[in-house]
Amino acid sequence: MAKLLIAKGADSMAKDSRGNTALDHAKVQGVSELIRLLSS
DSSP: OHHHHHHTTOOTTOOOTTSOOHHHHHHHHTOHHHHHHHHO
């Protein structure tokens, strides 16, 4: 799903109300595939 959203123009660096990005959340949750995708 993340690949599709990014391909369609979603801002992967958008921040939530606490200033966290999707990458921050992926790191906390330990979702390695998503971390790789968002780090590239």
